[in-house]
Amino acid sequence: MNFSHCTKEQAVEQAARSGRWDDDLRAHAAACSVCADIALVVRFMQLDGELARREAGLPDPGRIWWKADLREKQMAAERAVRPIAVCQRVACLWGTLTATSILVWEWPRLSSRLDSLKLLLHQAASPGSRPQTDLFAFIGGSLFLFLFSILITLYASWAEE
Amino acid sequence: MTSEFPLTLEGMGERAEERPGGTLSLDEQTFNEFYAKTSPSLLAYLSRVSGNRTVAHDLLQEAYYHFLRTRLPGMDNAGTKSYLFRIATNLLRDHFRAAKRRRLPLPEAPPDADTSERIQLRSDLEPVFLELKPRERELLWLAYVEGYSHQEVAEILGLKALSIRLLLSRCRRKLARMLRERGLGPED
Secondary structure: OOOOOOHHHHHHHHHHHHHOOOOOHHHHHOOOHHHHHHHHHHHHHHHHHHHHHHOOOOOOOHHHHHHHHHHHHHHHHHHHHHHHHHHHHHHHHHHHHHHHHHHOOOOHHHHHHHHHHHHHHHHHHHHHHHHHHHHHHHHHHHHHHHHHHHHHHHHHHHHHO | OOOOOOOOOOOOOHHOOOOOOOOOOOOOHHHHHHHHHHHHHHHHHHHHHHHOOHHHHHHHHHHHHHHEEEEOOOOOOOHHHHHHHHHHHHHHHHHHHHHHHOOOOOOOOOOOOOOHHHHHHHHHHHHHOOOOOHHHHHHHHHHHOOOOOOOHHHHHHOOOOOHHHHHHHHHHHHHHHHHHOOOOOOOO
């Protein structure tokens, strides 16, 4: 370990800091390489420190406080609405899962209904059965819109996050 | 150091926590008093260690923002100031890390020619200081400008107190050599 040390380091540092040297210490600092370095560096740092403080040009504290206050309030507001966003997302996921489960669970029955729908569509070709076709188109459209709106809500919620 | 502003703070950063609520740790008037006492030395530290006054201003504001967000459980006045310097040191470290990754503003070149004596002096001193590594600049500044003890410097920089003496000795020798090489040392 390359580490030189002198017992008068503290005294030399104090003297260099205050500018009050006694003759013995001054003579020692001139002769000892460790203390010469301390005296030189302390003087340099003091001078540079004074210079840096004079250059300051400080920002307005009111502005810093105001910005900090604003940021803190924004963060508090975000923290407050976070549970609502989580609930929204859970509800959307739950709705989608329920709708999908019902579709899968009820698929055999739905399939038979679709067969009868096909039959009805065939009948719709004849002029008298138009209202029934409109009803099925309305139900199908509504189901599609429902699933589409759930997907949009989920996407919006994730995008916000 | 004596207590000059009405804060009840005790110890150092480990005990400080982020505030959970939407309020700051100090009211505006108390903050203004604290700011008036600490900001010149903090800005000087940030300015010299970062080597860039624009960056120093940004980091100063960020340091006070972090400070205001922190719960300060009974630190004394000296502890509060050290804590502020510790925040600033961490921000400086983040800045240097980001600068390495994204080429953020590096230390400014000192002004070339100026008739002002102060700027002339600065242009003599600053380049020498900026040749040191950021960690060396922090160490020397905290020890010899702010006058912190080895223990306090260790707490601010997150180092072991025992290593400070050795590190400081190396930095001191390096800076003294650089000063002498530039003819800024005492005339023999």
